[in-house]
Amino acid sequence: MPNRKDELAGRRFAHLVEGLKTMMAANLKPQYGGFYGQLLLNREAVAGLGGAVEVRKAARGAGRQLGWKVRIHVSEDGTLPVMDERDAPQRSRC
Numbered sequence: 001m002p003n004r005k006d007e008l009a010g011r012r013f014a015h016l017v018e019g020l021k022t023m024m025a026a027n028l029k030p031q032y033g034g035f036y037g038q039l040l041l042n043r044e045a046v047a048g049l050g051g052a053v054e055v056r057k058a059a060r061g062a063g064r065q066l067g068w069k070v071r072i073h074v075s076e077d078g079t080l081p082v083m084d085e086r087d088a089p090q091r092s093r094c
Contacts, residue, residue: 013058016049021062024082035088037068043078055080 024039041055049055056072059082063070068084075081 012050013054016054016058017061017065019049020055020059020082021065024059024062024066024068032088034067035084035086037066037084039082041080041082046078046080052078052080 028037046055052074060070069086071083071085
């Protein structure tokens, strides 16, 4: 029988991934054809979502689902930027 605590943690994590995926997709600009995505989370948002370690892991999962090549960096002030580092096709470049 699966451990109920592990199942609950898995559901919470899946919910976090879906929430981050929604936020990441909402920040895409149509003129760039799905490229150049980024999400900037301040310290309070990161803490509210479960902390930097959990948010980074979930953002990588959300990025994979969106097809992003994710780069995440935690700054000194606790801000956590999530960026898509894929090379855009020529037609999508600025």
